[in-house]
Amino acid sequence: MGISVEGVRKQFGDFVALNDVSIEVPDGALTALLGPSGSGKSTLLRVIAGLEQPDGGRVVISDRDATRDPVQDRGVGFVFQHYAAFKHMTVRDNIAFGLSIRKRPKKEIEQRVQDLVRLVHLDGFTDRYPSQLSGGQRQRMALARALAVEPKVLLLDEPFGALDANVRKELRVWLRRLHDEVHVTTIFVTHDQEEAMDVAEQIVVMNDGQIEQSGAPRDLYDHPQTEFVMGFVGPVNRRGAMFIRPHDLEILTAPALEAEEAMIERIVHLGFEARVELLLADGEQLWAQMTLAEAELKELADGQIVYARPRRAKVFEPNGESRTEELAAA
Amino acid sequence: MLASPTVSRLGLRFFALGYLSLLLLIPVGMIVYRALEHGAGAALDQVTTPEALHAFYLTILIAAIAVTANTIFGIGCALLLVRSEFRGKALLNAAIDLPFAISPVVIGLSLYLLYGREGWFGGWLLDNGFQILFSLPGMVLATIFVSLPFVVREVVPVLHEIGDEQEQAAQTLGANWWQTFWRVTLPAIRWGVAYGVVLATARALGEFGAVAIVSGRVVGETETAPLWVWREFGQFNLTGAYAASLVLAMLAIGTLLAMNAFKRKEA
């Protein structure tokens, strides 16, 4: 049940939301569409679902050209950021909705609802109304509702965006486990790189209506192909044409080759990590990341003059190529 | 709705617009036609006779008084309902909504009973020289009755929405209650008030049944424009009736436009 998007274009008035976008989503994969607001990721998801019609291009779902199919016929399960719960129906009726309009026998519906309720840990809540549930519970209900009709594809539009930070983290873990159990091809949209890196097997990074890069989380982090991807997927320092990850910025207490003089403005302690904020001679600011142990070992302190040197850096050529510069350890 | 079939969309549109045309639009068009059938001059002559002019004057005067009274009451009552606690709020709300539930003739009758010769107040008032029925005061009272709820009902939700934090802030800065009201509350609710005033005005200008009863319909004295129209129509002066109807319709459309302008500002 793989999905293939080929050359899709979509415009809203003057605004180009999707500019010749193509992606491949393998059968059973858990894929994230990651990007800032306005990158087109939600639009792409809705085009795949059939909630928007593209101006050009094709959407192929399990080897069938579904571009002109109405959403009802695509077999997609869709989960919305704000749940879209049927607020006038109980949890049970919400989950049963898809089955009930397909006129399945009552016993079958009831059984399926029970199975799903157990799956999403909403046991005992079946007679409640959405207004009586917390945000996290509503979203779990929405997921159960979408899964009830056994969709070929599960699409989630910033599913945890409206929830508190800790509920978000819980549901992330839960989504991964759910995918392990249910194995349906899943695509979710997020602007949170941590969430994408945590949950997805494959990430598609989007910006300005186009695909910047797609691949496994590790690949994107270690081998970003553009400035944008590197900066979006993790923290980055920029020094001239070099892009340096904070944990690749080495701090030395004595001058060395390739190392620049800098003053420590502030050392921030974040749990077991230390974040060392540096001010260079020409006024530019960088920051380095190291373990607390390391910082203590080097006896770093505010106001100290040190020497900063990148262990690795990426340089992005104007022609689209990139290379990694690695400096040999002393 | 997504990709609703064009047929059903067009069908619904046709039904809705057809219904509106047959019931509303075409009849109003007929009025314009009939009023001007014999020329705009003839129509104008009809509505500028002394009696007609007096009728329009009376209508506007009564509406002005009634709406002013109801605006002051409306703002005060809204403040009371939203900003203070007391038992019997439900009763107050019910009393305010009463005019929506009562037929205009019933209103006319109740005033007639109250201020007539044998009425509870009528006897005393008449003996002391106060003429309520068959005179301006009675007509004003009737019109106040029918247009009572509008300003309150429009101001209450606005007051709810803006909350009282601004007012509390003004207090901490030293404002007394009048200053707070005049400089903070009133400006904040002004579009709600405006919209309520327009609704009340529309209702007051259009009042017919209650005024028909309490006014005694004395030609040239207590005959409002709608009453004038009724009489002229009954006396087969159709051009006059249509012409005056057209004027009243234009007044109505004017209020409509004001309603729309303020509705948008209120939102």
Added chain:
Amino acid sequence: MTPAPGARAEAPPRPVTFPRLGGAALGRGLVTAYLSVIVLIPIAALVAKSTEGGLAEFWDSLTSPLAISALKLTLIASVIVTLINVVAGTAIAWVLVRDSFPGKRIVNSVIDLPFALPTVVAGITLLALYGTDSPVGINVAFTRAGVVMALLFVTLPFVVRAVQPVLLELDREMEEAAASLGAGPLTTFRRVILPNLTPAILAGAALAFARAIGEFGSLVLLSGNLPKTQVASLFIFAQIESGNTTGAAAVSVTLLVIALVVLLLIGRLTHWSLRHAR
């Protein structure tokens, strides 16, 4: 934790919109006085008059043949008109919110015309097209159909204006969710949209009904003086003109009670059906 001796619980901040000294009480007094003079005392006088001759006379006035026929006509016509409004009003609100066509803004404004127009003018307006001089040959003057038509005219805005804002606020994503689960447009309307519109439709219907049973001005020319088209309000008016104020009061009080009961009932229904909004 018990408060320390001498400590007082902080009172909630006083609303400052009234003068400090008993301002709210003064306000309440003024409001009550105004309402009493304008609304409550007149109504009291009405009720008193209607029961002046005791309940027996009240009942007699109510059950005179003319009174019964007037009340029957009023109620039946009003129910019919309310039902038509529920369908037409919802359809019109739908078209105004979901559809788009040239002139939609104008049509939207025009909906309120029956509200702004004097009722007698409404009657004349309908007679111009559908009366004795009808250019299209339809004459409903002095007929029950005419009565229904006039009532439809004056009650037009109520359901439309009640439904419109709710339709505007309706969460489109619920409809998208239903579609993604396989529901066609009709099913979505029936099972997702309509249930959420019901409270508004009921509220609008209640107002339309209350308005219809009391309508007077638009019918005064259209119904002639025939018993078969004499609704309750016209009956009351005729009774006043002929000096039978007790009879008029009896029917008036009846109309008032019916309207209040309907408004109350629908109010409860609306409250109940809103129980899981949000």
